[in-house]
């Protein structure tokens with residue numbers, strides 16, 4: 001991508017004023033090149049997210065994805081993603097999908113990692129190891145939600161913040177997550193995209209009519 005001399009000088013000014021860095025021309029070119037690559041990647045990701053948002057308006061229940069392998073956005077496990085699903089709560093493996101659909105896991109926790117804990121989180125954040133956690137579950141002090149696999153065996157165990165905050169001595173609620181905020185941003189971009197598309201269509205129709 002060709003970057004104009006004018007833009008390069010603007011970037012040079014930013015580096016100088018904000019980062020107190022005097023860049024030689026080669027460094028300036030490298031920085032500009034890296035930035036365009038970085039923003040190009042971000043733009044591609046955002047475009048995909050906007051596309052998904054628009055598709056969800058037509059297919060609110062989401063759609064099947066049959067990837068050979070992938071990472072479930074809920075349990076975080078890298079696994080066979082056959083029969084997995086994408087909807088507004090993310091890309092989920094078939095076990096997490098079923099757990100959400102059956103209400104084992106409330107959908108409100110899917111996009112906010114602060115609203116639940118795994119066994120690993122209990123250990124990392126509260127120093128409760130898995131054996132202790134299991135005995136606390138048996139005693140009814142910790143409440144667990146268990147996502148089952150097709151064989152009816154535990155696939156993943158979830159401790160909801162709202163069911164365990166008193167025992168863990170933490171706040172009941174958490175602020176919106178970055179993911180939730182990002183989803184809202186995508187919704188704004190999608191509305192903006194639709195508005196611009198409608199305007200362009202109107203201009204196109206006007207042009208087409210004036211030719212008749």
Ligand SMILES: [Zn+2]
Nearest residue numbers: 072075093096
């Ligand atoms: Zn999963």
